[in-house]
Amino acid sequence: MARPEAPVDRTVLARAELADFLRARRATAGMTYRQMSDLMFGMPSKTTFERAASGASVPVLETVEAYVQLTVTKEEEFNGSTDAAMDQARKLWIKARRATRAPYYLHKAPDPALISNRADFSRALRDQHVWAGCPSPGEMSQMSGPGMLPKTTAHRIIAGRTLPVTPTQAIAFLKACYVQAPEALEWLAAAIRVFADSRDHPDWGEAHAHVQEQLAKNRDDPPARLLRAVA
Template identity: 60%
Template sequence: MPSKATLERAASGTCVPSWETVETFIKVTVTKEEEFTATLGLAVDRGRKLWICARRRTRAPYYIHKAPNPDLVSSVADLSRALRHQHIWAGYPTPGEMDRMSGPGELPSSTTRRIIEGDTLPVDPQQALAFLKACYVRDPNDLEPWLAAASRALRRDGASQRDLNRWARAHQKLLAEIQASVKDMLGETPPGEEALAEVLTSKETQAA
């Protein structure tokens, strides 16, 4: 838990503290009523969004005005640049912070640093997803275009069929998760399921 001095410094507004400090500050300042309702979760979510905006304003270069669009990625160079811009848009989380937000061994700090510096790309779909989630891209609907973009870029770069198949399987798995979530929301099999699947897979079909 952050020290009293750290919390006081966070409250002073002289710097953007770590997320751990912000989250603790939110939790220790809520009322008892808020603690046992959904209000606390909403406060934490809003606090995270404000924290990311603050980090972005104080750290991002002047030319980054919006989140990158993975639909515009057509090459490995584009993909590397888009990942770096997403990292900036997320408020420049440090490699250590990103490692802690990921599963064991998913996103080593040394590898993350090389991705951020543009020296390498994620070695596989799992590492790419871990990197994006650590950059606060976590909704499957937002992750899907990134996997499609990676497959498109690697195909153009002449990646091996084995690697392409690996990325395609990860993409199909994510599409299946999206379709399953739609079913869960509706509580039944949607009447237009085949049409939905066709829409969701259209980008991959076009890229093939």
């Protein structure tokens, strides 16, 4: 008979919520950790999957994603809700990372509408990085795509020593901080306010045109905050 699984470590609530989510999925799928690992040819290992659902630490995102992929049920496949399960897993993972890495004073995501100068922009990017669970420069470079955000550049932005020099680089940084498309446009509008008149950064003028184009596509219901941002 298999040894009963140890109770979830509830020292950190957000970590426990992620562990509960993962354990519930495994129970529904009726799989053992050994079976899960075997399906992945040992990578992640049985022990890694067990630790991911222990609540004692925050697993790497790849392990969480593999956990969800392996526990997709026939009902989820039939209902097309697999993406929703993966999205929930990522949100719980980010929340757990934030709970263990973010400073006590950061209670919400930064608001790009409040950015009015370069210092604001730098501080907001750094706060967004923390709000995303402090991904490493290497993780950010990988998430943003080949050549889009070098590790050294990500490190310098996180340290407050530089700012994204092009809209593409700014979007790459935000993508690596899990900022989704609607919010990314607001961030882009904030960056335009900072850089649009700078002769050193001519690409931001083109970015302004892009934002205006997006607004035109949503002319019937334009985002009010975005309209104010680029006015």
